């Protein structure tokens with residue numbers, strides 16, 4: 001634990017205000033040193049209030065600082081501003097980071113979505129990438145994306161009463177307005193998955209409709225500011241449970257029961273082509289079965305889906 005982390009822990013455990021003198025005695029450093037550390041912590045966004053009596057940490061359920069994550073603490077890499085959490089996760093993964101390492105940012109300057117689109121990433125949203133190393137065949141990798149989408153949709157429905165539905169493969173909608181997007185990237189070693197990077201952008205307290213008129217935020221839906229930490233912790237718990245007890249059949253069943261794509265006419269766009277048809281089913285590997293105008297069926301395994 002470095003000094004800042006120790007000060008944070010001491011203030012968190014203290015009830016009310018703690019004097020600089022007491023903290024300096026506990027740490028074995030001067031009061032000036034405590035003051036300098038606290039100043040740095042306040043600058044980096046930690047809500048410590050100073051008064052003549054000492055220092056006081058105000059509880060902040062919105063904080064995404066690693067120290068607030070309990071058992072997940074060592075997995076969290078937090079950034080105030082970053083190009084994209086995908087880039088940071090790539091670097092961490094290639095350095096051999098453990099399963100379920102998370103890069104999370106308050107803001108992204110080059111946030112990106114599927115098909116090279118920009119993902120607007122202003123203050124208030126939840127932007128993170130999880131590195132996972134599932135022991136499953138490469139052909140099942142798409143199911144990990146579905147699992148992430150199922151996990152987040154479940155949280156929106158059960159914890160916040162938001163009627164979230166899944167648009168194939170892993171967008172989350174509320175009445176056709178996008179609330180969450182997931183971008184996944186994979187690296188392989190021979191015929192095995194080395195790691196997957198699952199990037200999640202959730203509109204929480206940001207105002208996505210400014211840049212994307214068809215998007216919506218949790219704040220708008222629930223009518224109040226929504227703390228983000230509980231969402232990330234719940235997501236990690238749910239997602240991990242699914243990957244540890246990986247069960248493709250029950251995952252597909254969960255996806256089916258929460259989706260709004262099957263039964264719809266859709267266009268699916270890939271970097272090379274666009275196909276149009278009626279979505280009639282999802283296969284066990286996550287592919288979407290389309291019924292074409294001539295009655296034949298075609299399965300698409302990736303692409304961007306538009307409900308028409």
Ligand code: BTN
Nearest residue numbers: 084111112113114181182199201
């Ligand atoms: C999409 O719907 O197109 C996917 C959007 C994914 C956005 C997230 S935000 C965190 C992570 N970092 C990025 O640059 N993109 C993903």
